[in-house]
Amino acid sequence: MKITGYVRPDGSVGYRNHIAILPSVSCANDVALRMGRMYPNVLVLAHRQGCGQLGNDKDQAARTLVGLGKNPNIAGVLVVGMGCESITAQYLADEISKTKKMVKTLVVLDKGGLTAALPKGAKALDLMLRQASQTKRIPFDLKRLTLGIKCGLTDTTSGITSNPATGIAADMVIESGGTVIFGETPEIIGAEHILAKRAASRDVKERLYRAVNDCEERVKASGMDIRGANPAPGNIAGGITTIEEKSLGAIKKGGRKPLQGVLSYGEIPKRKGLFFMDGPGRTPEALTGLSATGAQIIIFSTGGGSPAGTLISPVIKVTGNPHTAQQLGGHIDVDISSILRGEETVEKAGGRIFKELLNVASGKATKAETFGYGMISIWNIGPHM
Amino acid sequence: MKIAIIMDPKDNVATLLSDVEKDEMVQARLGETSTEERIQELIRFGHKFALSRIHKGANVVKYGEIIGRTTQDIDKGHHVHVHNVESLRGRGDKR
Numbered sequence: 001m002k003i004t005g006y007v008r009p010d011g012s013v014g015y016r017n018h019i020a021i022l023p024s025v026s027c028a029n030d031v032a033l034r035m036g037r038m039y040p041n042v043l044v045l046a047h048r049q050g051c052g053q054l055g056n057d058k059d060q061a062a063r064t065l066v067g068l069g070k071n072p073n074i075a076g077v078l079v080v081g082m083g084c085e086s087i088t089a090q091y092l093a094d095e096i097s098k099t100k101k102m103v104k105t106l107v108v109l110d111k112g113g114l115t116a117a118l119p120k121g122a123k124a125l126d127l128m129l130r131q132a133s134q135t136k137r138i139p140f141d142l143k144r145l146t147l148g149i150k151c152g153l154t155d156t157t158s159g160i161t162s163n164p165a166t167g168i169a170a171d172m173v174i175e176s177g178g179t180v181i182f183g184e185t186p187e188i189i190g191a192e193h194i195l196a197k198r199a200a201s202r203d204v205k206e207r208l209y210r211a212v213n214d215c216e217e218r219v220k221a222s223g224m225d226i227r228g229a230n231p232a233p234g235n236i237a238g239g240i241t242t243i244e245e246k247s248l249g250a251i252k253k254g255g256r257k258p259l260q261g262v263l264s265y266g267e268i269p270k271r272k273g274l275f276f277m278d279g280p281g282r283t284p285e286a287l288t289g290l291s292a293t294g295a296q297i298i299i300f301s302t303g304g305g306s307p308a309g310t311l312i313s314p315v316i317k318v319t320g321n322p323h324t325a326q327q328l329g330g331h332i333d334v335d336i337s338s339i340l341r342g343e344e345t346v347e348k349a350g351g352r353i354f355k356e357l358l359n360v361a362s363g364k365a366t367k368a369e370t371f372g373y374g375m376i377s378i379w380n381i382g383p384h385m
Numbered sequence: 386m387k388i389a390i391i392m393d394p395k396d397n398v399a400t401l402l403s404d405v406e407k408d409e410m411v412q413a414r415l416g417e418t419s420t421e422e423r424i425q426e427l428i429r430f431g432h433k434f435a436l437s438r439i440h441k442g443a444n445v446v447k448y449g450e451i452i453g454r455t456t457q458d459i460d461k462g463h464h465v466h467v468h469n470v471e472s473l474r475g476r477g478d479k480r
Contacts, residue, residue, distance in 0.1 A: 156400050156431040159448070160390060189474045190452070219475040226475030227467070239400065239431035241445075241465070242472035245452035303431075323430065340402050 001176060003145070003361040004137040005296075006075065009100035013144040014072040015296045015361040016314065017135055018043045019128045021078045021121075022069050024092050025050030025085035031108055031117060032080050038118075039125045043074070043311050047288075047376045051085040057382030062087045064266035064378045067292030069096035069103070071312050072144075075135060076102030076128035078121055083109030102128045137363065142176035143272070145361065148295030148313060149182040149253050152283045154231070155238025155303030159249015161320025161339040161346065162301035168350020169299065169357060170255035174274055181263065181293050182254040183277030184286055185215040186230045190244030191251045195276070200258045207262040211278040230281055238303050253301050265379050266292030283308050284377035287315065297361055299353065307331045309368025311376060314360050317367060318353055333366050389422070391415040391436070393449030398433040398465050400447075425462035433465040445470050 005013040020043040021032040029046040036044035045068055049061040069077045069092060077096055081089025089105045097103045104124035108117050149170060151158055170180045188195055192212045199205035219226045231240045240246045260273035266289050269275045279289045287310035290298055298315045300308055305328030309315045319325050322337035329335070334356050338344035360366055368374060389399040389411045399413045405424045413422050413436065428434055433447070439459045444451045453470040 156433070160392070160400065186475070190472075191450070194450075216475055220477040223477045225472070225478040227472055230475075236467055239429070239433065239466070241433070241467055241470050242453040243475050244450070244472060245447055248448045248450050248452065321431075 012072040075132035148290030148298035153304035153306035167255035184281040191247035309374035
């Protein structure tokens with residue numbers, strides 16, 4: 001089984017060949033957006049973090065920004081900083097440069113300010129775009145593929161069809177030597193005991209229970225019933241009654257292989273196999289976290305037909321809901337509503353999802369990609385000062 | 386006949402695969418076996434109904450696991466959802 005991709009200097013493989021502008025801090029977004037208008041084929045990874053953050057929250061933002069820059073789908077990065085922020089452009093550039101990919105920095109408060117920075121940035125982008133354009137796709141096996149998995153706009157068809165079928169595709173990636181990362185800690189509340197049985201070690205099991213416990217304690221500290229936030233109103237309209245029901249369906253998307261580890265949000269795994277990322281269920285943050293772990297492709301299982309995408313990693317959307325497939329087909333890459341019509345087994349549908357994954361990795365555009373739909377949103381866990 | 390799915394033999398609810406009117410019969414499938422059940426009120430696609438009478442305070446079971454607890458008695462064939470089931474987890478409001 002072969003897919004084609006772009007080999008990077010560190011031996012990793014990208015399935016897209018992007019040049020990206022990465023602001024180190026939200027104050028530099030304006031510069032990144034202006035440069036993006038000058039070079040519309042460049043990804044602008046604008047976000048809202050990077051300064052005035054404390055402790056774990058700052059560390060998490062820095063780790064995520066580094067992970068986004070390191071994602072193998074990106075051939076080169078222009079890091080744009082202000083020069084006064086806590087997560088500096090130089091720090092991000094140094095960390096991302098460990099992959100030996102092209103990295104340039106631009107600091108707005110350097111001599112000459114904005115008017116000097118813009119032409120300097122243009123020169124860097126121009127150079128990297130030309131360089132990247134000369135890289136050719138070559139065939140690889142799946143050992144250097146990291147697949148991210150997310151479910152969203154969940155309804156009761158998700159747990160019956162699209163999540164278990166996605167799980168089949170996940171198992172096939174692992175059997176081919178690849179890595180799979182799924183997450184959404186609130187959405188394993190009530191199902192953690194099932195996932196914990198597959199933990200590869202006692203340490204992994206304990207870390208999984210701790211992640212769920214910490215998440216549930218945050219809900220309790222708010223004094224609120226989780227219902228209404230998760231399951232969200234759209235989930236409830238789709239027949240999901242409680243977080244436990246949602247979770248029992250949600251864990252099926254990760255397949256049935258042993259769980260090798262629990263990652264922090266945006267943490268790059270050090271081994272192959274199946275991993276759980278401790279993070280939120282909300283779509284933009286969950287997808288951004290998966291891109292930061294190094295996931296080159298993401299499968300998104302949806303009941304209600306979310307248009308979700310993200311900038312760095314192509315998002316393949318799968319639905320098992322016949323109404324969604326019919327009414328929102330423009331959002332859906334793989335229609336597996338055949339399962340509920342009794343025309344196809346979950347296993348066969350999973351095989352079709354896997355096949356689409358190979359096609360997308362090799363260059364086929366997903367629906368979200370053709371729309372250019374998506375944004376970067378880093379999970380923020382502390383106050384802004 | 387319209388179809389409902391039972392995910393596990395331990396379940397006391399089934400998921401409808403169509404909108405179903407009051408007094409309509411549905412075929413509730415569990416793997417290769419099935420039973421016929423009368424639906425007692427309008428219930429939408431993807432929503433659940435009780436396979437037997439579930440008393441107030443009893444567990445609601447789907448996928449063979451507890452998904453919540455009833456807040457009132459639910460008769461066989463009636464809609465099981467947020468109006469008569471509560472979550473046991475993530476309840477900051479109960480602290």
